[in-house]
Amino acid sequence: MSRNLLSYPRCVGLVLSRLGIKRRDVTHSSLTSRILEAMDNTIGPINELLSVVITTLGEHVPRDLTWPMLLLMLAIAITIWLLRDGWGAKGVNGRMTQLRLLPFLLPKAIYTHTSAKVDVGLYTVERLLHPLWATTFLVSVAPATESSVIWGLEAVWGSGPTLTSHWGWMLLYSLVTLLVYDLFFFAIHYCEHKVPVLWAVHKVHHSAEVLTPLTRYREHIIEGPIYAIGAALAYGVAGGLFGWLFAGSIVPATLFNLGFFAVVFGFNGAFRHYHVAFHYPTGLSRWLQSPVMHHIHHSYLEKHRDTNLAAVTSLWDRLFGTLYIPEKDEYTPWGLGPATQDQYRSLGQNIMAPFRDWMLMLKASSKGDQ
Numbered sequence: 548m549s550r551n552l553l554s555y556p557r558c559v560g561l562v563l564s565r566l567g568i569k570r571r572d573v574t575h576s577s578l579t580s581r582i583l584e585a586m587d588n589t590i591g592p593i594n595e596l597l598s599v600v601i602t603t604l605g606e607h608v609p610r611d612l613t614w615p616m617l618l619l620m621l622a623i624a625i626t627i628w629l630l631r632d633g634w635g636a637k638g639v640n641g642r643m644t645q646l647r648l649l650p651f652l653l654p655k656a657i658y659t660h661t662s663a664k665v666d667v668g669l670y671t672v673e674r675l676l677h678p679l680w681a682t683t684f685l686v687s688v689a690p691a692t693e694s695s696v697i698w699g700l701e702a703v704w705g706s707g708p709t710l711t712s713h714w715g716w717m718l719l720y721s722l723v724t725l726l727v728y729d730l731f732f733f734a735i736h737y738c739e740h741k742v743p744v745l746w747a748v749h750k751v752h753h754s755a756e757v758l759t760p761l762t763r764y765r766e767h768i769i770e771g772p773i774y775a776i777g778a779a780l781a782y783g784v785a786g787g788l789f790g791w792l793f794a795g796s797i798v799p800a801t802l803f804n805l806g807f808f809a810v811v812f813g814f815n816g817a818f819r820h821y822h823v824a825f826h827y828p829t830g831l832s833r834w835l836q837s838p839v840m841h842h843i844h845h846s847y848l849e850k851h852r853d854t855n856l857a858a859v860t861s862l863w864d865r866l867f868g869t870l871y872i873p874e875k876d877e878y879t880p881w882g883l884g885p886a887t888q889d890q891y892r893s894l895g896q897n898i899m900a901p902f903r904d905w906m907l908m909l910k911a912s913s914k915g916d917q
Contacts, residue, residue, distance in 0.1 A: 620760070625652070636652075636654065636822055636824070640880065657757040661756075663757055665755075665765070669765045672768060673771060674764070676771065680775055681771070692779065694787070696786075701791065708792060711793075724785040724799060727781045731777040732858040733857040735773060736858075737853075737856050737867070737869070741853070748901045750883065751900060752770070754897060754900075757822065758822050759820060759822070760817045762820040767900075819839075834861055836858070836860065842879045843855055843873050845882075846881060848880065850871075854869050855869065
């Protein structure tokens with residue numbers, strides 16, 4: 548079948564160039580040869596999507612931390628400050644206080660906090676490692692998943708209807724991609740909260756005692772690859788479905804040369820790890836996660852535990868009973884709570900924490916077997 552819009556070698560070229568590797572330097576690599584061969588055999592629209600995603604992943608600064616996104620976040624925060632007469636920002640203790648504009652936007656107590664300093668360290672480590680494992684999974688798991696989905700659909704229903712792409716279909720493709728991604732994110736996140744072995748890894752993210760835009764990237768080095776595989780599977784599933792429907796001739800919708808998915812997820816990702824409480828109307832919060840709903844997710848209070856697990860929408864939390872829409876100015880103390888917080892105060896403690904917890908689990912298991 549010949550349904551390629553953009554050859555995967557071009558995607559690999561983008562990846563390698565972003566990593567500072569010349570194509571001729573890897574010509575004889577068996578791994579690279581296998582990747583190139585797999586990409587050549589891919590037949591769905593994920594080619595175009597991955598070329599955009601890989602380009603974004605290769606950049607040092609993620610999209611939600613670019614100046615347009617940060618300035619938009621600050622503009623909304625200033626609007627909240629004006630409308631609420633200085634109220635709306637949460638302090639280190641998770642409670643609202645009335646503040647002047649500068650402390651409202653950039654409170655010294657938060658940005659000089661030990662937790663915020665750990666954010667910087669974990670963000671640096673994440674940015675150094677991210678292009679390596681993210682691009683690896685995107686150019687291996689995603690194409691294989693897409694090809695498998697198309698093969699399965701053709702095995703059951705034969706060749707697709709070869710629909711003609713237009714802007715409405717492109718927008719639907721973007722929406723389906725977002726929903727499938729959000730479902731995979733929800734499933735992984737749910738397991739991380741419910742399975743002790745995975746919670747030991749995810750606990751690093753929840754050890755943040757204050758929220759800053761960098762807190763989004765406060766994750767253990769083991770956690771990134773887990774979410775990269777989930778994203779690759781999601782892109783592959785959505786790409787396979789629309790590749791079968793449109794014979795590969797469809798790309799996601801964009802706005803100002805940015806994918807709708809990137810805009811929604813980028814904005815939501817930056818603001819929901821910001822200390823200013825940004826509420827949506829209750830009706831909208833039943834469909835989209837407002838930034839303040841993630842404040843709830845980071846709270847260590849029992850009633851807030853294991854809630855609001857999706858990345859963008861509220862659909863999956865609503866379906867699985869984990870949705871929590873907060874009251875105005877609801878108290879949200881962040882972190883793990885007094886019992887274990889002292890074990891996650893330094894960068895080294897956060898990096899070693901999962902290995903320590905796993906050793907304790909093994910010891911407890913071995914004692915139980917005796």
